[in-house]
Amino acid sequence: MxxxxxxxxxxxxxxxxxxxxxxxxxxxxxxxxxxxxxxxxxxxxxxxxxxxxxxxxxxxxxxxxxxxxxxxxxxxxxxxxxxxxxGFVLMFALSWLYFTIDITQSTLGPIFLGVQVAVIALIVRAVHRIGEHILLDGWLWGIGVASALAALLGTSFWITLPAAGIVYVLARQRQVALAVAVLAAAGTVAYLVGPGNGLLQPLVPAASQAAQAATQSATWRALFLAGLKAGLLTFGGAYTAIPFLRDDAVGRGWMTDAQFLDGLALSGILPAPLIIFSTFVGYVAGGPLGAVAMTAGIFLPAFGFSLILYDRLERVVENRTLHGFLEGVAAGVVGLIAATTVELAVAVVQRLPSLPSGMLVFVLTLAVLYLWKSKLNVVFAVLISGFLGWVLAIGG
Known part of the structure; x- marks a missing residue:
């Protein structure tokens, strides 16, 4: 051909x-x-x-x-x-439209708020689905829970994920004492480095960032590197990119949590890998050039592994030590997604005029995702949540 x-x-x-x-x-x-x-x-x-x-x-x-x-x-x-x-073309067009229309001052405001509630439900379902395939034993469960708590306390994933991989390799080799020593070393490093903006960190509540307007723009180089980092750490599906992209996009002030959730919602209704929401993140942070740079960065590893390592990739199946390390990292990532879900949920709750109406949308979305086994259930869940947000005006 x-x-x-x-x-x-x-x-x-x-x-x-x-x-x-x-x-x-x-x-x-x-x-x-x-x-x-x-x-x-x-x-x-x-x-x-x-x-x-x-x-x-x-x-x-x-x-x-x-x-x-x-x-x-x-x-x-x-x-x-x-x-x-x-997916890239459609997301690029929707990103342009998103900023052409003043959503917060139009009837689209309640619609997007309803969709943001639905996105929390989508991520909860994704954590459950991903966790079923990754958290297969007690050690992996422990790594996932510990990683979630570490993230909520503000520990950087650069400390958490390598430790998760090493601990699981040692645990599989029944070197429990060494595994505990690695955990202790990781905890010491996290203490010495100092906490970030975790939700459980009382001095710097994570939700305060969500309430602030994004005031900083990003260079295309910074966006490319942020996308590349997320692409290299996306284990177990596109949802695992969420904590890494949010760490840069919201943490650096490029966008708000509300905008981040809107990007996730838009990607959920497109015929594309969910990871295409990175195009929206890049557009918000750096305009059209930023959208291209972020998309290129996050997809580069997906191209690179196949194009460069084509003849060697199938040999990875035989490397059990590498598998053990990657399985531990994947369990850590599940914990990071769970912690990010909690932080995003807190940000959304603070914007809801009515908590009961928001909970109604959340429960109905979860019901659709769990009970309707269709490849279009995500699209339907996003659309119906937006409709309910408009009808209920989230209790307003």
């Missing part, structure tokens, strides 16, 4: 990428494995196992890898661009 043919083939996947990574991977498997025989089912399963333990959106990484089967590295590049382009 020519590079253009590969691009068009995967562009179709991008236009139909509703329902999150599970639905996207199922679509790719059905068409390229079962129907068109691009590769065998066994090889597809091995590749999926590799990409599930590496950072980045696995559906996108699979597209790049499979594109290389048809057109070598240029084919992989075109496949990845085709898959991500529809």
């Amino acid at each position: 020519s590079p253009w043919q590969i691009f068009v083939r995967f562009l179709r996947f991008g236009l139909l990428a509703w329902g999150g990574p599970v639905a996207q991977i199922a679509m790719i498997r059905r068409e390229l494995v079962d129907e068109e025989r691009w590769l065998s089912s066994g090889r597809f399963n091995r590749l999926l196992a590799v990409y599930q333990v590496l950072p980045g959106p696995e559906a996108h990484e699979l597209c790049v890898h499979i594109g290389m089967l048809a057109g070598k590295r240029l084919g992989g590049l075109m496949a990845g661009l085709g898959f991500m382009l529809p």
Whole structure:
């Protein structure tokens, strides 16, 4: 196949990428494995196992890898661009529209507030779903809980995540004393470095940042590096990018928590990997150039792992020590998402005119996500929450 043919083939996947990574991977498997025989089912399963333990959106990484089967590295590049382009264009357009209309002073205000409540429910469901596949034993559960508490106390993830990986490797090797020593060392480093803006840190409540307007703009270099950091630390699905992007975007004053939640909501209604909300973050922080820089940074690892390590990736399955470290890191990331969910929920609650109305939207959204097994349940949940926000005006 020519590079253009590969691009068009995967562009179709991008236009139909509703329902999150599970639905996207199922679509790719059905068409390229079962129907068109691009590769065998066994090889597809091995590749999926590799990409599930590496950072980045696995559906996108699979597209790049499979594109290389048809057109070598240029084919992989075109496949990845085709898959991500529809979501990028749509999110870029919605980002422009978001700032063209003064949402807070229009009827869209209650709609977006209702959607922000729904996003909290979406993240709660994601934590549960991701945790089911990652927190598989007592040590992983302990790492997840400890990481969440550390995040709420303001400990940097640069301390938490490496410690999580090392502790789990040692625990699997039954070196419990060394694992406890690593935990103690990580706690000492966290104490010496000093706390950040954790929710449980009484001197600097995290919710105070959400109440402040974003007053700082970012350079395209800073946005690219922030996206690259998130892309390299996105284990277990796009939701795991949330705490890392929020740490930069809200922590540096590029945007408010309310705007961050709006970006997540917009990405939930698009046919694209959820991680495309990084385009919105970049647009808010640095305009059109910032959107491109942030998107390029966060997708670069997804391209790089496949394009550079193509011949070696399947060998990762055989490296059990690396698996143990990545599983520990992934458990730590689950804890970070849980802590971020609590902080975002506090920020939303402070903006609600009526807590009962907000809770009603939250419970109904959770019910849709848990009870309706459809690839469109996220889209429906976001739309119905916006409608309820408008009808109820969140109790106003």
